Amino acid sequence: MRAEIDPFHAIGVSHLAHELKAKGASIIHMEFGQPSTGAPAAALAVAHGVLDSEAMGYWESPQLRARIARYYHERYGLEVAPGRILLTCGASPALLLALISAFEPGDRVALARPGYVAYRNTLKALGLVPVEIGCGAESRFNLTAAQLAALDPAPAGVIIASPANPTGTIIPKAELAAIAGVCRERAVRIVSDEIYHGLSYVEPAHSMLEFAPDALVINSFSKYFSMAGWRLGWLLSPADHAPIPRTYASNLFLTPPSLAQHAALAAMDATDELDGHVAVYRRNRELMLEALPRLGLRSIAPPDGAFYIWADIAHLTDDSLAFCKQLLRDTGVATAPGIDFDPVEGGHFIRFSFAVSTAEVEEALRRITPWFAARGG
Numbered sequence: 001m002r003a004e005i006d007p008f009h010a011i012g013v014s015h016l017a018h019e020l021k022a023k024g025a026s027i028i029h030m031e032f033g034q035p036s037t038g039a040p041a042a043a044l045a046v047a048h049g050v051l052d053s054e055a056m057g058y059w060e061s062p063q064l065r066a067r068i069a070r071y072y073h074e075r076y077g078l079e080v081a082p083g084r085i086l087l088t089c090g091a092s093p094a095l096l097l098a099l100i101s102a103f104e105p106g107d108r109v110a111l112a113r114p115g116y117v118a119y120r121n122t123l124k125a126l127g128l129v130p131v132e133i134g135c136g137a138e139s140r141f142n143l144t145a146a147q148l149a150a151l152d153p154a155p156a157g158v159i160i161a162s163p164a165n166p167t168g169t170i171i172p173k174a175e176l177a178a179i180a181g182v183c184r185e186r187a188v189r190i191v192s193d194e195i196y197h198g199l200s201y202v203e204p205a206h207s208m209l210e211f212a213p214d215a216l217v218i219n220s221f222s223k224y225f226s227m228a229g230w231r232l233g234w235l236l237s238p239a240d241h242a243p244i245p246r247t248y249a250s251n252l253f254l255t256p257p258s259l260a261q262h263a264a265l266a267a268m269d270a271t272d273e274l275d276g277h278v279a280v281y282r283r284n285r286e287l288m289l290e291a292l293p294r295l296g297l298r299s300i301a302p303p304d305g306a307f308y309i310w311a312d313i314a315h316l317t318d319d320s321l322a323f324c325k326q327l328l329r330d331t332g333v334a335t336a337p338g339i340d341f342d343p344v345e346g347g348h349f350i351r352f353s354f355a356v357s358t359a360e361v362e363e364a365l366r367r368i369t370p371w372f373a374a375r376g377g
């Protein structure tokens with residue numbers, strides 16, 4: 001079972017950031033994709049009440065599953081039976097359960113490169129074979145139906161991410177439909193990671209479920225709902241498949257935290273507060289997109305969603321990890337090296353996360369502008 005798992009280098013950058021902070025440096029954390037805001041006020045109020053009144057045993061909230069089912073109706077116009085929803089400790093175990101329940105060891109599973117580092121690593125840990133498809137600026141770093149149709153032999157599965165990490169780009173509706181069509185024809189099982197839904201600046205993201213009713217869909221309270229540390233997410237499976245991941249979950253993880261489930265139910269109705277965060281990210285995105293070309297970072301795909309900018313720094317380095325560390329030491333601005341997301345091209349990319357306050361984005365830009373200028377930006 002032992003697999004070779006690649007390290008997450010952004011964690012190394014983050015450790016360095018904390019070391020520098022302990023020595024008195026002022027650090028702006030743009031290396032991780034997590035909201036700097038806490039859980040919505042209504043969720044916190046519920047959590048305080050539950051702490052004082054409940055024993056909190058093993059539990060999967062029927063109310064929360066029903067509320068998530070309603071979310072699919074409200075957001076995408078889809079009818080989903082609550083029994084198809086499995087509550088998990090975040091999207092990470094939902095991904096694991098989706099892969100374990102849908103594939104056999106040795107199955108090939110396609111995914112975009114660049115992509116979220118855990119896709120490749122989780123596939124490898126399960127004895128599945130990642131088939132990374134290089135996706136460049138021409139497709140805004142997203143996987144296309146044509147690329148999937150051209151894979152020979154057809155893979156057993158594909159992981160779709162829209163909006164994507166590290167690019168924030170969204171796969172357009174027609175392309176999602178075309179991907180679903182190719183997968184239907186070629187019997188490719190779809191796992192769709194929809195963790196950044198709710199965070200879009202151009203057009204709302206569509207769920208893969210609209211086009212592929214048998215897709216396995218994962219989602220989480222970590223991003224839009226601003227509850228990363230509460231460790232809660234879900235896996236949505238077709239009705240005839242749902243018992244399989246549920247059986248695994250009850251053996252591997254039992255249930256997710258009760259406290260988080262109570263709080264999340266309230267968070268799902270905290271739309272004004274949560275949309276307020278999106279308004280902050282929208283402003284941060286504008287500031288970054290205005291500033292980066294002036295720094296010489298012109299090769300960027302403007303993100304449609306999430307809170308990332310994937311920037312090509314080929315004119316400056318092919319060692320993105322050393323670059324991020326130097327940038328951090330000199331300016332206190334922590335970023336993620338591209339090698340985490342793309343083992344082939346990632347040496348000349350970095351990822352900025354703008355899930356911080358607007359004041360921090362302004363300060364980060366003020367600090368990095370002369371730094372890039374000194375390097376010919």
Ligand SMILES: Cc1ncc(COP(=O)(O)O)c(C=O)c1O
Pocket residue numbers: 033089090091092093116161164165193195219220221222228232233
């Ligand atoms: C694309 C993507 N999927 C899944 C996750 C895992 O999220 P969590 O386990 O916190 O729900 C992340 C975290 O950054 C992510 O970026």
